[in-house]
Amino acid sequence: MRKGMKDVARLAGVSVGTVSHVLNHPELVTPETTERVRQAMQELGYVRNEPARQLARRGHSDLIAVVLPTSDDPFLSGVVRGAQQAAARHGLEVMVTSSEHDVEREQRQLDSLEQRRVRGVLLSPAVDASLQGVRALQQRGTPLVLVGPVFGRHRFCSVSIDERSGGRQIGVHLAESGHSRVLYAGAPLSAHHVSERYEGLIETLAGADVRAADVSGWEPGGGLPAVASLLAAPARRRPTAVVCATDLIALEVLSECARLGLEVPRQIAVVGYDDLPFTRSGVVSLSTVSQPQLEMGRRATELLLLEETEGHRHEKLVLQPQLVIRATSRRPARAVRPARDGDAKVEAGRS
Incomplete structure (x- = not known):
């Protein structure tokens, strides 16, 4: 005891x-x-009992809570690090919870955090759903900032990324390289940020054949059947480029290309999204879109603390991603060796 x-x-x-x-x-x-x-x-x-002492002195703890939709997203771990850096400058600590994409669980966590009198909450919503429960939390006096994909109209401070811009940058790069058949692999396609990237992509590839494959439920090392069947098609029908909603999906696509004997980028280009550390290695050297995760976490934390000030007005910050072109898409598509009849037969035999 x-x-x-x-x-x-x-x-x-x-x-x-x-x-x-x-x-x-x-x-x-x-x-x-x-x-x-x-x-x-x-x-x-x-x-x-330090939290109890803080509550007695100031009416709130020195904890900032970060509520994430999943605990295993490498992108969100960067956001958390940014929040920790900003919180440390103000003598605050950060605690992290995960809703695992469950709206009811998310609401229970928010209620519990309110009872603990946390200093404020950084929330990356569980799903593209109503924020009614979150509004009630805010109205009762707990500062809250939305982080990551922000959808619909809302009256919160938020820090998001221009997802459509990222898709457009990829589209321009592929168009300039002469790609005419592009596959977009996302999970799920209905998610706001996944669909926004796709919309940006097709805006800048108007003259190309662009299709989307939903790879929901995939696991690293488990393969991507929806993509594999298209990659195994004859060369004249196979995509000349695959754009992936995350770097981890791109890594799976690269594995599938290796299994099928497809040369990247000579026969097919691959582009990811997130710019995770492994993408910069000499082995992978993945073209990808870099997102300012650390800045997101830092800016969101600063906005959260500003909510305590008198006369504060809600701000919606939109940060810009940046395409980083590396080895997996650098070679123009026109350099791809034209398909010969023999090639078509070999590819068809693999399907």
Whole structure:
């Protein structure tokens, strides 16, 4: 059982008030009494309840909560690091929870965080759904900032990325390289940020055959059947480029290309999204869209703290992504060796 201040006071032979003075105002206590109280704390294994002390002094804790839709997204881990950096500058700590794309679970977590009197919440919503429950939290006085994909009209501070711009940048790059058949692999296609990237892509590839494949439910190493069947098609029908909604999907596509014996980028170009660390290696060197994850976390935290100021007005910050062209898409599509009849037969045999 956890020991409290009463236990320390009893063992040291002093009042609870004296124990409190030792913790908070040691100058009011004699050195002898202070030493006796600290020895009692050590013997009992007493640990100060810091959140409770903060609540008593200021009405809220020194915790900022980050609520994510999933716990295994490398992109969101960068956002968390940015939030931690900004929070540390203000003497605050960050705690992270995950809704696992469950709206009801997300609401329970928000209710629990409100009861703990957190300083504020950075929320990446579980799904593209109503934010009614979040509005109630805000109205009761808990500052909240939306982070990541932001959809619909809302009255919150938010920090998002211009997803359509990222898709457009990829489209321009592929169009300039002469690609005429492009496959977009996303999961799920109905998600706001996934569909926005696709819309930007088709805006700039108006003259190309662009199709989309929903790869929802895929797992690393498990393959992408919806993509594999198209890659195994005869050369004259096979996509000349595959654009992926994430770098991890792109890594799976590269594995599938290797399995089929397709040379990247001579026979097919591959572009990812997120610019995760592995994409910069000499082995992979993946063309991808870099997103300012750290800046997102830092800016969102600063907005959260500004919400406490009088006369604060909600801000909607939209950050810009940047296409990074690397080895997997650098060679123009016109350099691809034209398909011969023999090639078509070999490819067809693989399908």
